[in-house]
Amino acid sequence: NAGVTQTPKFQVLKTGQSMTLQCAQDMNHEYMSWYRQDPGMGLRLIHYSVGAGITDQGEVPNGYNVSRSTTEDFPLRLLSAAPSQTSVYFCASSWAPSGGVNEQFFGPGTRLTVL
Amino acid sequence: GQQLNQSPQSMFIQEGEDVSMNCTSSSIFNTWLWYKQDPGEGPVLLIALYKAGELTSNGRLTAQFGITRKDSFLNISASIPSDVGIYFCAGRKETSGSRLTFGEGTQLTVNP
Numbered sequence: 001n002a003g004v005t006q007t008p009k010f011q012v013l014k015t016g017q018s019m020t021l022q023c024a025q026d027m028n029h030e031y032m033s034w035y036r037q038d039p040g041m042g043l044r045l046i047h048y049s050v051g052a053g054i055t056d057q058g059e060v061p062n063g064y065n066v067s068r069s070t071t072e073d074f075p076l077r078l079l080s081a082a083p084s085q086t087s088v089y090f091c092a093s094s095w096a097p098s099g100g101v102n103e104q105f106f107g108p109g110t111r112l113t114v115l
Numbered sequence: 116g117q118q119l120n121q122s123p124q125s126m127f128i129q130e131g132e133d134v135s136m137n138c139t140s141s142s143i144f145n146t147w148l149w150y151k152q153d154p155g156e157g158p159v160l161l162i163a164l165y166k167a168g169e170l171t172s173n174g175r176l177t178a179q180f181g182i183t184r185k186d187s188f189l190n191i192s193a194s195i196p197s198d199v200g201i202y203f204c205a206g207r208k209e210t211s212g213s214r215l216t217f218g219e220g221t222q223l224t225v226n227p
Contacts, residue, residue, distance in 0.1 A: 109155075
């Protein structure tokens with residue numbers, strides 16, 4: 001298994017540009033989520049999904065859209081990038097939507113710079 | 116906003132020393148997780164705790180689920196240079212499904 005994969009690894013955007021960060025997992029996990037990591041602030045939840053066709057907002061959803069058309073993929077879209085979105089983005093997945101053993105497995109991250 | 120207080124924020128220790136860090140909250144959690152993040156990588160799960168009072172070890176690492184369910188502790192014994200990284204605690208509430216709340220991280224530096 002490849003686990004959780006993310007592309008691209010690095011990206012530089014200009015203010016106002018749009019882009020999609022890709023995330024895929026091959027573990028048949030139901031739960032997937034996107035976090036951003038900023039210095040001194042830990043990991044903050046952007047959006048999450050408890051299964052295909054279902055998404056919900058996390059702690060910092062503004063400026064980001066998601067969709068979950070398949071179990072495997074959970075792309076994160078920036079419609080109009082802003083410098084405040086410069087960050088490291090992590091995708092994570094886990095087994096069950098609630099209860100039980102549900103440790104989240106993380107991808108390697110995408111380092112995004114918005115100029 | 117952030118609901119987990121993780122301390123210390125950073126630690127500088129000598130190889131061979133023991134390390135302790137902790138997470139506290141005003142809320143009750145029913146799962147505590149400890150992750151380690153190496154530079155340029157995603158967090159990797161170290162230890163998972165599911166019951167109040169639980170004490171679990173993974174090699175030189177030992178973590179405990181606080182009896183009040185509002186805190187957790189991670190100890191690293193006999194540190195080595197490869198222990199360098201950022202350690203995160205994460206908690207899951209009974210009412211939050213799979214959603215995790217993360218602490219701000221403890222940056223560990225080990226001097227050879």
